[in-house]
Amino acid sequence: MPPSVPLSLFEAWQEAPADDELRLVPIGGLGEFGMNALAVHTAKSLFLVDCGQLFPSDDEPGIDSIVPDFAYLEPFADRIDAVLLTHGHEDHLGALPYFLERWPVPVYGTAFTLGLLEGKLREFGLDRSLLRRVEDFQRLPVGCGEIEAEWIPITHSIPDACALALHTPWGVILHSGDFKLDATPTDGRLTGVARLKALGDEGVALLMSDSTNVMRSGWSPSEEACREGLREAFRRTSGKLFVALFSSHIHRLQTLLDLAFEENRVVVPLGRSLERNIAVARELKRLRLPDDLFIQPNEAPLFAPNRILTLCTGSQGEAMSATARLLRREVKGLAIERGDRLVLSSRAIPGHEVAISKMLDEAARQGAETDTETLGTVHVSGHGQREEAAELIRWTRPRWMMPVHGTYRHLQAHGRIAEELGWSSDRVLLVEGGTCIRFRHGHEPEIPGSVPVGKYFVDQGVEHRVDARVVRDRLILQEDGIVIVTLVIDGATGELASDPAILTRGFVVLSDDEAYSDLLRNAARKAFEEAPPEVRQDKDLLIELLRQTLRRIIRKTTETRPMVVPMLLEA
Ligand SMILES: [Zn+2]
Ligand SMILES: [Zn+2]
The missing domain is CATH 3.10.20.580 (Ubiquitin-like (UB roll))
Structure with missing residues (x-):
């Protein structure tokens, strides 16, 4: 794993791969968190694994999202076969509306992933007949059938997350997707360990694996670890309980709904994305709850404060979210008062710390308890730590290993785990976005250079994309x-x-x-x-x-x- 040096341009990038060549081009997701998209390209096949967006931070004013620049695909525009999705998080499918507008190709994913995507496509007025639903463990041909894809269930912080095995003439390429190894997942859907080990027995050429939390030692706590901390929040709150969380975190929602039922509170879901995701999860039976648990905000005054749980969007302090509206007292029937409590059951996405701190301050000013330290665990990550990354390497024993989903330091730390497990450094591919990796029969993987990649800034108020210079100008205007x-x-x-x-x-x-x-x-x-x-x-x-x-x-x-x-x- 030699230190990464700036790569020169892969001069033949606009030419289609030769017959014996498989190209992997990470268009995003390496060297950053977000914008996960990997192009898999041969003479006969071209498809993407995931097509995510990057969340803008405080230093990108007025930008709603950031999507990858798909310049690499332009010369091959009429040849794109499909997009394969590992799971439904925005950093894996958020750029799809922009991508599909340009290239309407079939999109493969599991039920909940497509359920979330369907709502997005409807919003953008895009064709939903492109969606192809796959089942856990299903294996099917992509494009001309040269490559087959297999979806293997893996535990993460969203239902129906999968690792993806690509069966290619160059061997099996295994993409972990985002994962932790949770032995007690809330929905009981376990990681397909036996299948992953079997792939290891058959031989995996390349493992691409999630690096998010590899800098933390040991194992990540199970999603179940939140249950007692959240129960404490119910028990210690004499007034209304407000919990802000990621709207796609159906497992966390399930825990909160179970607790609401046990602790005798009715539930008010607040926020468009939360309500939409709950509807999708209920329809697909990914969420179990009694019919009379939910009430409307305007019914809240009919219940004593200690009988109400409000679930809301806005855990990152977003100005248009339900939590922000609550704090601006715009939600009729649900004012925050003394005795209430606001729990953030989430982590802070880097760049949002100031907004979150302001939000908690405002809640405290209005009388709500905001401290979570004394409650115990109210959030765990959906990404595995060091031992889980090691376990996946041991199970699948890949010929080559390529860390993905992280900044450069994360990728490097992940590479070191493989080296400590006995993988020699030349079997660890430490690459960043835009690096082209070439596999040829009978050769070691080669890196012929980099291809053009970049970011597009999306401002939903105007046209879809704005130039990076606009963002810089906004920063100058904001600053000086x-x-x-x-x-x-x-x-x-x-x-x-x-x-x-x-x-x-x-x-x-x-x-x-x-x-x-x-x-x-x-x-x-x-x-x-x-x-x-x-x-x-x-x-x-x-x-x-x-x-x-x-x-x-x-x-x-x-x-x-x-x-x-x-x-x-x-x-
Ligand atoms: Zn991710
Ligand atoms: Zn994820």
């Missing part, structure tokens, strides 16, 4: 504001027709600070008057000159770097 300088030029003489005008927004000095505006006005006038004739005659050069001049003086006087926009008008 904008300064607009307008020069009116006399068309006949080529001289200034009036004094330059200065307008600022969000900038540390207000426009009506006359002294400072004068400073900028004078600088702009001087730059214009002293500009050589060839600059004055070229609008672009003149704008650039003004921008540089004002930036310099603003930086010197205020130590800020606002966006500087010079405008030229002809009078």
Whole structure:
């Protein structure tokens, strides 16, 4: 496992693979959490494993989601066979609406995965007849049938998650999907251990495995470990109990619904995605509950506060979520009061810590108890730790091993686990997004170089995609504001027709600070008057000159770097 060096471009990436070549191209999900998408490409087949999005963080203002740039697929656009899904989390299927809009190909996945996807496609007005449902342990041909895919159940924090075995002429490629090894899953659906071991006996060429929690030692606690901590929350709350969680976490929902039933509380589900996912889970019988457990928010005043459990979206402090609406007192019948409790049964996604802290603060201000430390465990991760990663390697004994689903440090730590188990370093493929891995019969895997990959920012308010530069501009505006300088030029003489005008927004000095505006006005006038004739005659050069001049003086006087926009008008 040599240290990763920047790769040069794989020059032949736009040419289809040769007959004896299998290409694997991780388009995303390596070196980052999110945007999981792997292209599997041969002369006869081309398909994706997963097609996820990345959640924007606080430093990507106004962005709703980030999806992969599928530039690698463009030259082969008419050849794409399918998308195979491991499970229904957004980082594995969130980019599908954008992908399917461009390439409407069949999508394979288990029942709950497709159940979630169906709602998304309906929302985007996309064709749902593309969905192909598979059962646990089912094996079927993809595209022309050169490669067969097999879905093997594996435990994770969403129903119907699978590992994916690809039976190829180059050997079995096993993708773990996201997983933990939970011996007591809430829904009783166990990992297909026997099948994974059998694949190991038959021979696995490559194992690609989840690296999320490999830096934590030991085993991850079972999902069942939350039950007692959450029960404590019920028992210690004299008023209404609010629990915020990920809306696709059906196992956690099941635990909470069981507890609500046992502890004699009715349940108010709040939030569009939560209600939708509950409906999907109930329809597919992935959630068991008595019919009269749920009530509407407006029925809440009919019950004593200590008889109410509210389940809500917004565990990351999202402004449009149910929890945020509760805190803004927009939900009729469910005001937060003294004696109530808000429990976050989730982890903080990096980048959301500030929003979460603000949300908890506001809940406390309104009288709710927010401490979870004393309750015990109220959340466990859906990703296995070090020993679970090791166990999968031992079961499947792959010829080569490739860590996926993590930042570079996670992938590296995962590679070390394999090395400690006896895998020599040249059998561990430590690669990042865009790296092309080539398998040829009778050869060791090769890395011919990288292919173009990247991110598209999606702002749902406008068109689908926005340029990365827009995001950078928003950051500058958010940080230091904008300064607009307008020069009116006399068309006949080529001289200034009036004094330059200065307008600022969000900038540390207000426009009506006359002294400072004068400073900028004078600088702009001087730059214009002293500009050589060839600059004055070229609008672009003149704008650039003004921008540089004002930036310099603003930086010197205020130590800020606002966006500087010079405008030229002809009078
Ligand atoms: Zn994931
Ligand atoms: Zn997942």
